[in-house]
Amino acid sequence: MGSPFGVDAGDPFVLLVDPGVADPDRVHAGKRPVWAYAHVPNGYAADPTGSVTAQIEKYAPGFSETVLAARSTNGVQYEAYNPNYVGGDIGAGALTLGQLLMRPTLRWNPYATPLPGVYLCSASTPPGPGVHGMSGYLAAVSALRREFGIAAPPSLGPRPASLRREP
Numbered sequence: 001m002g003s004p005f006g007v008d009a010g011d012p013f014v015l016l017v018d019p020g021v022a023d024p025d026r027v028h029a030g031k032r033p034v035w036a037y038a039h040v041p042n043g044y045a046a047d048p049t050g051s052v053t054a055q056i057e058k059y060a061p062g063f064s065e066t067v068l069a070a071r072s073t074n075g076v077q078y079e080a081y082n083p084n085y086v087g088g089d090i091g092a093g094a095l096t097l098g099q100l101l102m103r104p105t106l107r108w109n110p111y112a113t114p115l116p117g118v119y120l121c122s123a124s125t126p127p128g129p130g131v132h133g134m135s136g137y138l139a140a141v142s143a144l145r146r147e148f149g150i151a152a153p154p155s156l157g158p159r160p161a162s163l164r165r166e167p
Contacts, residue, residue, distance in 0.1 A: 048072050125139065
């Protein structure tokens with residue numbers, strides 16, 4: 001139907017976020033944005049808004065009555081926005097066992113590039129798509145080691161109160 005392969009989105013897997021929970025500045029006059037991401041067939045060309053809204057409605061009855069406006073991007077539009085997202089795939093392709101070990105290419109350090117000081121940190125590098133933030137963390141560890149000789153990255157956890165600097 002909406003895909004070049006005749007596949008409909010059906011009941012898509014949907015991730016739903018209410019950014020106003022973490023950032024109250026996004027809530028205005030009692031109105032709050034909602035962000036949703038859905039898994040639909042590769043190359044899906046139809047507007048996914050109806051399928052996504054129906055899926056949310058299953059678990060949050062009355063949701064559709066609260067929607068004031070909606071904007072969506074289908075797979076074809078997403079690929080036009082970024083050709084690396086073939087068919088709208090933000091994971092940049094199939095994650096096979098070979099891809100897991102050789103993504104984006106077989107190299108000892110998959111984050112370093114031939115350009116000095118330039119590193120890759122995307123779903124196209126290990127550990128691959130769906131492990132949000134880890135590719136960037138591992139690319140940063142690689143850059144610290146290679147560019148600055150820092151073997152162990154600094155702790156990213158909260159500092160003990162005794163070490164905090166007050167503004």
